[in-house]
Amino acid sequence: MEPRRADNIAEALEELIFSGALSDGDRLDEVRLAEHFGVSRTPLREAFQRLALSGLVELIPRRGAFVRQPGPVELIEMFEVMAELEAVCGRLAAMRISDAAVDALRLANLKCQAAIDAGDPDTYYAENESFHKTIYQQSGNSFLEQEACKLHKRLQPFRRQQLRFRGRMVQSMSEHRAIVEALDEGDAVTVSNTLRAHVAVQGEKFHNLMASLKKAAE
Amino acid sequence: MEPRRADNIAEALEELIFSGALSDGDRLDEVRLAEHFGVSRTPLREAFQRLALSGLVELIPRRGAFVRQPGPVELIEMFEVMAELEAVCGRLAAMRISDAAVDALRLANLKCQAAIDAGDPDTYYAENESFHKTIYQQSGNSFLEQEACKLHKRLQPFRRQQLRFRGRMVQSMSEHRAIVEALDEGDAVTVSNTLRAHVAVQGEKFHNLMASLKKAAE
DNA sequence: AGAACATTTCTTGTATACAAAACTCTTGAC
DNA sequence: GTCAAGAGTTTTGTATACAAGAAATGTTCT
Numbered sequence: 001m002e003p004r005r006a007d008n009i010a011e012a013l014e015e016l017i018f019s020g021a022l023s024d025g026d027r028l029d030e031v032r033l034a035e036h037f038g039v040s041r042t043p044l045r046e047a048f049q050r051l052a053l054s055g056l057v058e059l060i061p062r063r064g065a066f067v068r069q070p071g072p073v074e075l076i077e078m079f080e081v082m083a084e085l086e087a088v089c090g091r092l093a094a095m096r097i098s099d100a101a102v103d104a105l106r107l108a109n110l111k112c113q114a115a116i117d118a119g120d121p122d123t124y125y126a127e128n129e130s131f132h133k134t135i136y137q138q139s140g141n142s143f144l145e146q147e148a149c150k151l152h153k154r155l156q157p158f159r160r161q162q163l164r165f166r167g168r169m170v171q172s173m174s175e176h177r178a179i180v181e182a183l184d185e186g187d188a189v190t191v192s193n194t195l196r197a198h199v200a201v202q203g204e205k206f207h208n209l210m211a212s213l214k215k216a217a218e
Numbered sequence: 219m220e221p222r223r224a225d226n227i228a229e230a231l232e233e234l235i236f237s238g239a240l241s242d243g244d245r246l247d248e249v250r251l252a253e254h255f256g257v258s259r260t261p262l263r264e265a266f267q268r269l270a271l272s273g274l275v276e277l278i279p280r281r282g283a284f285v286r287q288p289g290p291v292e293l294i295e296m297f298e299v300m301a302e303l304e305a306v307c308g309r310l311a312a313m314r315i316s317d318a319a320v321d322a323l324r325l326a327n328l329k330c331q332a333a334i335d336a337g338d339p340d341t342y343y344a345e346n347e348s349f350h351k352t353i354y355q356q357s358g359n360s361f362l363e364q365e366a367c368k369l370h371k372r373l374q375p376f377r378r379q380q381l382r383f384r385g386r387m388v389q390s391m392s393e394h395r396a397i398v399e400a401l402d403e404g405d406a407v408t409v410s411n412t413l414r415a416h417v418a419v420q421g422e423k424f425h426n427l428m429a430s431l432k433k434a435a436e
Numbered sequence: 437a438g439a440a441c442a443t444t445t446c447t448t449g450t451a452t453a454c455a456a457a458a459c460t461c462t463t464g465a466c
Numbered sequence: 467g468t469c470a471a472g473a474g475t476t477t478t479g480t481a482t483a484c485a486a487g488a489a490a491t492g493t494t495c496t
Contacts, residue, residue, distance in 0.1 A: 030448075040481045042260065045449085049267040062448060062487055077361035084306040084362075092298075143295035144302075248477075258451045263479085280457055280478060 009037055010047035017056055017067055018157050020216075024069035028057065055154075072213055075158060079201040079209075082155055085148045086132065087196035090179065093138035094188035101138045105131060105180045109173065116169050124169065125160065131176060135183075135195070161212040162205065172198070227255055228265035235274055235285055236375055242287035246275065273372075290431055293376060297419040297427075300373055303366045304350065305414035308397065311356035312406035319356045323349060323398045327391065334387050342387065343378065349394060353401075353413070379430040380423065390416070 013033075016022050028048065030041045037044070048065045051057035058068040070078060093101075108131040115123035129152075136148040163169060175198040182190040201209055231251075234240050246266065248259045255262070266283045269275035276286040288296060311319075326349040333341035347370075354366040381387060393416040400408040419427055 041448090042480055042482090046264055046267045046479095049264045050271050053268050053271045064448070074361060077359045080310075080359055081306075081362045081365065088299075088302040088306070141295045141298055143292060144299045147299065259478090260450055260452090264449095282478070 009039070009043055010050040012037065013047055013051060014054075014056060017069075020157075022067045024067055026067045028065040028067065030064070054150075072210060075209070075213070076201060076206075078151065078155060079158075079199070082148075082151050083196045083199040083201075085144070085151060086135070086199045087192040089136050089139040089144060089148055090183070090191040090195040091188045092140060092144070093135050094183055094186050094191045096140040097138040097183055101134055102180065102184050104134055105176075105183070108134065109176050109180065112176065113173055116173065121163075125163075128163075128172070135179075138183075158209065158212075161216075162201075162208060164212075165204075165208050168205075227257070227261055228268040230255065231265055231269060232272075232274060235287075238375075240285045242285055244285045246283040246285065248282070272368075290428060293427070293431070294419060294424075296369065296373060297376075297417070300366075300369050301414045301417040301419075303362070303369060304353070304417045305410040307354050307357040307362060307366055308401070308409040308413040309406045310358060310362070311353050312401055312404050312409045314358040315356040315401055319352055320398065320402050322352055323394075323401070326352065327394050327398065330394065331391055334391065339381075343381075346390070353397075356401075376427065376430075380419075380426060382430070383422075383426050386423075 013022075013028070022028070030044055034041050034044050048057060048059060052059040052065070056068065058066045060066065108127045111127040112124055112131065115121070115127060132152065133149065136145040136152075139145060139148075163172070175194060179191060179194050179198065182194060231240075231246070240246070248262055252259050252262050266275060266277060270277040270283070274286065276284045278284065326345045330342055330345040330349065333339070333345060350370065351367065354363040354370075357363060357366075381390070393412060397409060397412050397416065400412060
């Protein structure tokens with residue numbers, strides 16, 4: 001691999017972890033990775049420090065850096081927080097959203113539906129993400145928006161697993177539509193509750209998540 | 219200053235920033251700080267990477283590391299998120315709290331009141347923090363607990379300013395008592411709304427915060 | 437054979453060296 | 467007097483060197 005800038009190394013490592021090339025418990029060998037990226041150990045170690053704080057990597061003194069993927073319990077907890085964060089974004093957005101943003105949400109939903117009909121999952125994921133990010137943004141609180149985006153990104157790989165299950169996309173779409181209508185009416189309570197339920201991992205979804213986790217562990 | 223371990227340097231820098239020894243916009247001079255801590259630039263730069271992700275420091279490539287304190291807008295946003303996070307913790311805690319924890323909250327409140335009566339602000343701060351952290355913990359979600367603690371810590375210096383204003387401590391106490399009662403009754407909605415209002419910066423508190431910010435800038 | 441200890445090898449943590457970019461200060465032109 | 471260009475200085479970013487701790491290997495003794 002050609003040499004990279006240090007700024008990008010943390011990102012590249014993140015990519016490697018998300019993509020599954022590095023899995024839970026793996027030691028991040030400094031010299032091996034340094035060779036791989038064509039740099040020395042110094043910029044690599046700086047990248048480790050970043051990843052450590054974001055929770056993707058555990059730094060054990062005098063031992064090294066280890067990949068740390070969330071286990072089932074932590075994952076459930078993270079999804080619960082994501083659901084609550086989205087509910088908060090929705091509650092605030094219900095009071096603050098612009099007409100243009102409501103239109104943008106409707107458009108994203110139409111494109112989502114079209115992607116389902118066309119059997120195009122990539123477009124579906126993209127438009128689904130756009131839908132949620134618009135709501136984060138319309139919370140009118142950029143700090144909240146950032147935090148929501150961070151957690152969203154961290155859960156991304158697991159979410160993709162989720163949508164594999166049959167019927168999930170269709171149900172998800174009808175939830176999306178209900179959310180837009182409640183936002184348009186400024187009904188903060190309904191937006192909040194519907195979004196929470198939409199994101200929360202419960203019932204059927206819980207078992208699906210556990211099943212895909214076990215599958216991934218094999 | 220005697221040499222320190224690299225692990226502690228990030229923490230020490232954080233302390234310097236929180237204590238006000240380093241203020242907004244200051245450049246973190248690598249060689250000067252290296253001398254100050256009695257280490258070389260390498261461990262310092264690693265610490266910078268950590269602080270950058272936590273938002274206390276901005277890393278501008280080829281320029282250096284700069285202290286980055288939140289401005290008024292960002293601060294308001296952070297307090298809003300804190301209020302919502304506490305509301306979520308409270309909502310979950312209302313369903314999950316243990317009897318022992320309710321007792322612990324009552325005890326913390328008694329100690330808080332005693333501290334006010336004795337004119338002992340340090341004890342008051344400590345017990346107040348204990349009250350809130352107990353609620354985070356009783357959300358039954360350790361990921362949420364961690365996130366709440368992180369933001370709580372980041373807002374700590376500004377919160378201390380807040381409580382300076384007369385009458386605030388007394389009002390705060392009566393809110394605390396209402397929260398415990400609602401938690402005891404398992405009334406999630408009341409807990410959530412009361413906690414949100416307790417933490418939110420609005421009305422009088424907003425002006426106080428702005429005033430202390432201006433004062434700090436002089 | 438197995439456990440305890442010594443030795444060797446490997447890895448991390450830190451210092452230092454060097455290259456390249458940014459900043460500064462001087463000089464010179466208009 | 468102001469602005470621009472360039473030499474010199476400072477500072478960042480990265481590589482490398484070295485020291486100290488951990489793991490691995492081998493050796494000896496029971």
